[in-house]
Amino acid sequence: MLIGLGLGVPLVIAGRAATHLGLAAWHQRGGLPPVPDGFADDAGRFEQTPIAERISIGNADPVAQIRDAFARARVQGRPVSIAGARHSMGGHTLTKDALVLDMLGCNALALDERGRLRAGAGARWSQVVEFLAGHGRAPWVMQANNDFSLGGTLGANAHGWQHDKPPFVSTVESLRVVTSDGELRECSRTANAELFHAIAGGFGLFGVVVDMTVEIVDDEVYRSETIQCATTEYPEVFAQRVASPDVRMAYGRLSLDEHRLFTRALFTTFTRVPGATIEPAQRSNAMWVARAVFRAQTDSDYGKRLRWDLERWWGSEAGERVARSAILSHSVSGFSNRQPTRTDILHEYFVPHRSFVGFVAAMRQILPRHAVDLINVTIRSVERDDDSLLPYATDRMLALVLLFSVDHTATADAALADLNRDLVDAVLAAGGTYYLPYRPHATAAQFLGAYPQAPEFFAAKRRWDPDLLLRNRFFERYRTQ
Ligand SMILES: Cc1cc2nc3c(=O)[nH]c(=O)nc-3n(C[C@H](O)[C@H](O)[C@H](O)COP(=O)(O)OP(=O)(O)OC[C@H]3O[C@@H](n4cnc5c(N)ncnc54)[C@H](O)[C@@H]3O)c2cc1C
Numbered sequence: 001m002l003i004g005l006g007l008g009v010p011l012v013i014a015g016r017a018a019t020h021l022g023l024a025a026w027h028q029r030g031g032l033p034p035v036p037d038g039f040a041d042d043a044g045r046f047e048q049t050p051i052a053e054r055i056s057i058g059n060a061d062p063v064a065q066i067r068d069a070f071a072r073a074r075v076q077g078r079p080v081s082i083a084g085a086r087h088s089m090g091g092h093t094l095t096k097d098a099l100v101l102d103m104l105g106c107n108a109l110a111l112d113e114r115g116r117l118r119a120g121a122g123a124r125w126s127q128v129v130e131f132l133a134g135h136g137r138a139p140w141v142m143q144a145n146n147d148f149s150l151g152g153t154l155g156a157n158a159h160g161w162q163h164d165k166p167p168f169v170s171t172v173e174s175l176r177v178v179t180s181d182g183e184l185r186e187c188s189r190t191a192n193a194e195l196f197h198a199i200a201g202g203f204g205l206f207g208v209v210v211d212m213t214v215e216i217v218d219d220e221v222y223r224s225e226t227i228q229c230a231t232t233e234y235p236e237v238f239a240q241r242v243a244s245p246d247v248r249m250a251y252g253r254l255s256l257d258e259h260r261l262f263t264r265a266l267f268t269t270f271t272r273v274p275g276a277t278i279e280p281a282q283r284s285n286a287m288w289v290a291r292a293v294f295r296a297q298t299d300s301d302y303g304k305r306l307r308w309d310l311e312r313w314w315g316s317e318a319g320e321r322v323a324r325s326a327i328l329s330h331s332v333s334g335f336s337n338r339q340p341t342r343t344d345i346l347h348e349y350f351v352p353h354r355s356f357v358g359f360v361a362a363m364r365q366i367l368p369r370h371a372v373d374l375i376n377v378t379i380r381s382v383e384r385d386d387d388s389l390l391p392y393a394t395d396r397m398l399a400l401v402l403l404f405s406v407d408h409t410a411t412a413d414a415a416l417a418d419l420n421r422d423l424v425d426a427v428l429a430a431g432g433t434y435y436l437p438y439r440p441h442a443t444a445a446q447f448l449g450a451y452p453q454a455p456e457f458f459a460a461k462r463r464w465d466p467d468l469l470l471r472n473r474f475f476e477r478y479r480t481q
Contacts, residue, residue: 017306024296024303028338040100044089044439045343046413047473052078052097057208058105059120066101066178066208070469073099079471082204084152085124087332089345090440091473092155092203098471101208103151108211111135116173117216121151121209125328133325136278138219140171144251144378145332151209156437157201157388159399161249161270161327163242163381169200169388175212180465184210189387198460201388203436203474206464219325221276222248226268228312231360234265235353235398238381246272249327252379253311254360254400256297257304262364265379266311270327278323287334294335297375298342298405304375343408344375347420348435350382350397355430362426363400370419372412376403389457392433392450399435417441424450440477447478455480 035041041048057065073080081100083093093100103122109131110118117137119128125139125146132138142153143160154175159167174188177199185207187196198206229237234252242250247269255264293310297303337344351359367374378401385393402423406412420441424434433450434442448454458480461468 016302020300020303020306021292021296024298024300025292027298028295030340031338032343033340040083040086040094042089042091042093043087044345045408046089046439047091047094049091049094049096049473051081051094051100052076054083054100054102056102056105057122059108062106062120062210063176063178063184066210067182069099069101070178070180070182073469080469081472082151082155082208082470084122084149084155085147087148087152088156088203088437088474090436090438090477092437094473095471095476103149103208106210107149111137112213115216117214118211119150119214120211121154121175122149124149125153126331129325129328132216133219133278133323136219137216138324139328140215140217141165141168142328144380145330145334146328147332150212150214151204154200154209154212155203156435157385157392158437159380159382159393161251161380163238163247163250164383166383166385166387166393167201169385170383171215172200173213173215175199176210177207178210179207180467180469194460195464197387198389198457198464201390201392201436202457204472205461205470205475207470217324219278219323220248221273221278221321221323222270222327223273224268224270224320224322226266226311229265229267231263231265232357234267234379235356237265237267238353238398241267241269242381244271246274248272248324250381254377254379255308256374256377257308258301260308261367262360262377264308270322270324273321276321278325291335294375295337298339299373337405341408342405345404345406345413345416346401346438347404347416347423347441348399348401348438349423349427349432350392350394350399350434351427351430351432352395353381353398355432356398359427359430359432360400362430363423366419366422366426370415370422372416372419373405374402375405377401389460390436390451390453392435394433395431397432413439421446436474440474444478448480454478 040051055069079095079098081095081098086093106120107123108120112118141162143158157167249270252265252267254262293307380399382393385391424442424446428449
């Protein structure tokens with residue numbers, strides 16, 4: 001009897017988990033409906049916009065191709081928008097009836113004589129990581145996934161698991177850009193400095209970046225380790241565990257189920273293993289399981305508990321030896337939604353380390369008041385950004401990245417907008433900011449609260465592009481002049 005119970009209970013638990021994962025995988029069949037001809041959209045799928053034409057910019061004399069496109073737009077009286085991998089979510093790559101420059105074909109890669117990366121702005125990180133790994137090198141700062149273009153990464157001034165650096169622009173030494181007058185300009189911190197600082201996090205409003213020179217680092221082997229702590233201890237645990245310079249990357253995650261909402265954190269570090277040999281990256285068969293567990297959280301408190309418990313028991317990557325280039329080789333397709341009636345939406349909030357615990361407590365109060373489905377929260381640290389004209393890292397910040405699964409309806413987008421406005425109020429009260437490439441839910445007043453430099457930013461836009469040739473929906477929503 002006791003033996004029967006001893007075997008029976010685990011079997012029932014495993015059976016429930018397997019049924020739940022199977023059902024969730026079944027809902028993920030199908031795929032997203034295509035965007036109709038003559039329209040374009042972005043990763044959030046809420047910005048479907050009619051466009052005049054998509055123009056692919058390639059590696060054969062991209063400057064001439066961009067100048068031609070500008071000339072055509074002027075003759076036709078149309079605006080120009082710039083698109084990389086289109087993973088922004090607020091129409092940052094779109095304007096109604098625009099000529100849209102698709103930069104992905106402008107992707108030549110080389111190492112210069114000083115070992116820095118020289119990259120076409122349309123190169124995706126997937127191409128860059130593979131190219132650099134062949135030379136024993138790897139990116140220094142990039143996002144947590146590899147789908148994005150370098151131009152789009154600079155346009156948002158992105159960041160990732162590199163905890164001891166400011167955002168991406170801190171690794172960009174110089175760039176070449178075609179401004180709206182058709183001039184090709186070399187920009188750096190010493191040449192055309194105003195333009196350089198405006199382009200970083202400037203969302204394609206100051207010119208088309210053709211290529212850039214980027215500082216990179218050695219590819220190395222890391223040992224990853226995941227620990228669990230109370231969220232209230234997170235800043236302290238973070239400070240202790242990244243104290244060694246051998247800790248090269250770090251990120252955290254928060255518990256999401258109703259009972260433990262935001263109270264527990266998993267913290268993962270990647271520590272250099274000196275002298276270890278880099279093995280060719282191995283694709284793990286566990287990837288599809290990880291995807292199933294991740295998606296099974298959708299609309300399910302049981303699914304959220306299951307993921308937390310599985311990761312708590314096994315650790316997300318604990319103990320594994322992994323090359324830096326392998327960590328930076330994951331596509332968003334590994335976890336992104338495929339259910340035709342839903343979409344994934346991100347929001348991100350930055351707070352100084354000292355304000356983290358208070359902000360998370362505010363999030364815990366605010367979230368249950370809104371009918372939205374939050375399926376992931378990761379935490380990163382980013383150093384202060386003194387480069388960009390619209391900086392989100394105004395201090396040494398902890399970033400909370402919130403991923404929501406929402407119905408693909410205007411009502412669901414509006415519900416998320418309400419939540420986001422409450423969270424933006426809370427983050428501003430905590431002395432923080434929020435990230436601009438996601439849904440433009442924040443009000444104009446909140447935008448100005450987070451980015452008081454905005455009037456200066458838009459004045460610079462007027463100086464560099466007096467006819468407003470380069471436009472997008474983000475600009476149209478938030479412009480102050
Ligand atoms: C699933 C997902 C995960 C993400 N993870 C992270 C993360 O870990 N960290 C992070 O910081 N962000 C993250 N992001 C946000 C992402 O980094 C930004 O949206 C980034 O801009 C995406 O790059 P892209 O090539 O898709 O850019 P796009 O969306 O194509 O463009 C972004 C902006 O850059 C401009 N631009 C693009 N190319 C050029 C060019 N050549 N010249 C001038 N302007 C240009 C565009 O006009 C636009 O305004 C994530 C987004 C998604 C959807």
